[in-house]
Amino acid sequence: MRIADRLFGPLLAAFGLAVLWGAAQLPRVPGVRFGGELMPTIYGIALIVFGGIIFLTGLREGGPALDADEWRGRGRAGLAAAWSLAGLLLGMVLFQPLGFPLFGMLFVAVMMGLMGARPLTILIVAPVFVLTLYLTFSGVLRVSLPAGPLGAILP
């Protein structure tokens, strides 16, 4: 998504103002002259100044203020991008009940399908890759990963 500098600049300046407001709300510790609000205040001011410069230099730019041309007509690639986000968000919800192996296989299989992989490739790659990853992390590296329903058959 392309945002013209004449719009991005004020957005950054507004963000800088929000940071200044947030920094001003931080509780002061009695007797501490330079507290936790100092650095956010400096960074907030920097964002306002940089936002102003970007706005001024972007005034001479033409074209639309907002543009998402890169996604137009992307078809399956667009769907794959949507799944990459939605699938991982779904994974945050299904991680415990499904376990890593089942969620991983589901995610990888759908993603591969959307990106045009052949069904046989999906059937081989998704389980082999996910189970290798699972066994490496949980078995060798001792990372605690939920096994889900497959826990009964996995080591």
Added chain:
Amino acid sequence: MSFDTLLQAAVLVLQFDVLLAILGGAVYGLFIGALPGLTATMATALLVPLTFYMAPLPAIALIVSSTAMAITAGDIPGALLRIPGTPASAAYTEESYAMTRAGHAGRALSIGFFFSALGGLIGASVLLLTGPLLARLALNFSSFEFFWLALLGLLTCALVSGSNPVKGGVSLAIGLLIATVGLDVTSGQPRFTFGSVELSGGVSFIPVMIGMFAFSEILRGLSGIGAADASKAATPASDGAMRPYRGILGLLKTYPLSLVRGTALGSSLGALPGVGGDLAAWIAYGVSRRFSRTPQKFGTGHPEGLIEATSANNSGLSSAWIPALVFGIPGDAVTAIAVGVLYMKGVAPGPRLFAENPVMPTSIILSFFVANLLLFPLGYVAIKAARMVLKVPRSVIVPMILLCCFLGSYAINNTLFGVGVMLVAGLVGYVMERNNFPIAPVILGLVLGPVLERNFIMSMQISRGNLMGFFERPVACGLGIFVLIVLGLTVWSAIKGRRTVMAGEPDDSLTS
């Protein structure tokens, strides 16, 4: 250091269990480092449970060799997929990836392994010969010097990433702002945590790095504007260019100064406690570009900056052990973990260790030599194997990378919060890159933000708010003036470049 000590240490390092630990650590580091989204710090942290069952020297040798290899292997996804394995390799990922896209993936990887190994060997020599002296010097630095050094690294990064210094500054400010989330370093009060327990611990740089570099790059690739499709870059015609170390000696003859300067910068900056080795690669790349005869070639797959930064990377890694071993002050996350392991084994790093048991620190240093020597043959194998990565269809590798991103973000703290951070960072990174904001300064801002804040606040308290106090100590004054000159030159060249553009002449000032 006596010859006897050196001999005894060599005998210890050449024992079977130590050599096995070094080899095992190197293979493990190669595996972790080559996987996009998995970092050297994570590799080291995951090794700690294994070290419970080992003697002190093999345990530390395992950490040393896995770190050296993981950091070097982090260049592989950087060069092939534009996903840096470490914050340090992010400094030159654009350069090595540009080389891959030009059909010279083998050359990019060869430079990474060869000059990393050379840098590591030189860094280990520096550690062996001048370690105590350098650490003593660094220990005399106060918060003023550390503040200027951190600021110099951050500014250099913001100014060299991309052609617009203002947008680089915005990226840096965002990274520094993210670093302020969590408990305030001075008062311990929660800051910008919005009542979240997870945010109280701050935002870890690993999920942010994975999101901004890996997830956003995949989105860019899927949208058709990105360059994530390395398989397209490596056409069959370029397979010959995947021959490891081909023409590498020629590069060594052409750019000897880059190697010397990179290792000198890496060795000296890496030795500063709290600054660590990551900064060295960023500064080395910036210095290389600034003093190059062909600065306009930087960013197009030019070997000069790559050689300098990658040499600095591994020499900094070695010298980061100077403060850790000599004074027990770790210079970065990896040495912090290693110092913890040493304490766990009943070995207290510090000056007394050198006085009472000099064989132990010397043998740790010698294990660096073995680990870095292993980089040559294992690098050969890794470069050969990297061809397979390039041949894997995109429909197979992209889902794999995404799952690694999920797992890498989860595994660092074993919470799904990291996954959420990764996704948000990925979307922000995508929008930033689409609008020509460099994302590398965000990462360095996040990593060095606490160092900058801690030293700035401490210095302000010491000088009672008088900014002239930042110039009262000789070294701090020199560093401060240097920072101001860099800033002044940047503003001047930006104004000059703008005038040139307005006059309708070619704009080359911003790239010089």
